[in-house]
Amino acid sequence: MLLHAFYNQDGIGDVLLVRLGQGNTVRYEKNNDLVILYDENNKVIGYNVLSASIYFENLNTGLVKITEEFVDSMNKLLQANELELVSSDFSYKFIVGQVVEMKDHPDSDHLHVCIVNLGNESTQIVCGASNVGEGKLVVVATIGSVMPSGMIIKPSTLRKVPSNGMLCSARELKLPGAPDVPGILILNGEEYQVGQEFIF
Template sequence: MNLHAFYNQEHIGDVLLIRLTHIRKVTHFLREDDLCILYHQDKVIGYNLFHASSYISHLSEGKVKITPTFVDELNAVLTKYQQDTVTSDYDDHFRVGKVVEMKEHPDSDHMHICQVDTGDEILQIVCGAPNVALNQLVVVAKNDAVMPSGLVIRPSKLRGIESNGMLCSARELALPNAPQVRGILILDEADYQVGDSFFK
């Protein structure tokens, strides 16, 4: 299950937003005390949990890290309201990758088609960053990764070429003191290895 959660107390209050699927269109909802159940037709696609800090410990602003404790606490709430419990693979889908092949996009003057080794598979990723180059170590947001902005990475086509993932900049990763310029984050081989979880 692709379990994602977001918390922004400053702007929306003590409410935990929970996403269970890539489907985003809510057709109707049902509110039961502190739990709002979000539906797309007859399928539950997420929840809004009000007074969230009363139920879930150690909530952090932004994208919430999914841990066994988080899942247990959330499932206690769902069981209380007779909802199906949830699971997680606890994988944030951010990996250290290496650009092992690169060629120009046939329909773009700035995009490149990259083959990127993530340790367990080679991914084709279309990248428009001006600094991408062969043999670089990079941060790969694989499919189902959730960016700090809330964007979920999905398979796509860019100018007709399939792309499975994204090569990330420091700014897109919301790293402290990230430069506000275009360009992916290049990692030092002394500090990272292909296949590492970036946010380890």
């Protein structure tokens, strides 16, 4: 299950936004401190948890890291309201990768087709950043990642070339002090290793 959550007490109050995947909300029901969100097929696609700090500890602003403790807290709340429990994939989603091969896109004058080593596998990612290059360490948002903007990373095809993930900029990751200039984030090889989780 693709489980992700957002929290911004200053922006919307003590409300935790939990999503179980993709889809558009077409109706909702309120059940105590839970607002249950449904899509057009009457499938539950998420919850808004009111008074969230009562049920969850140490909520940070922005994208909430999904841990076993978070899932346990969510399931206690769901169980108390006689609702179906949730689960989550705890594998790393943002990974330090290394561009091991790069060539020009056959149908673009600015896109590059990169083979990126993620430690236990390699993947192909199409990237338009001018500062990408072979040997560079980068932050890879893998399939299923949820960007701070709320965008979910999915397999895509860019001008007929498959792309499985995204090479991230500091601005896209909303890192403090991120420069307002184009280009992906290049990591220092003395601080980061290929395959490790990138925590932000």
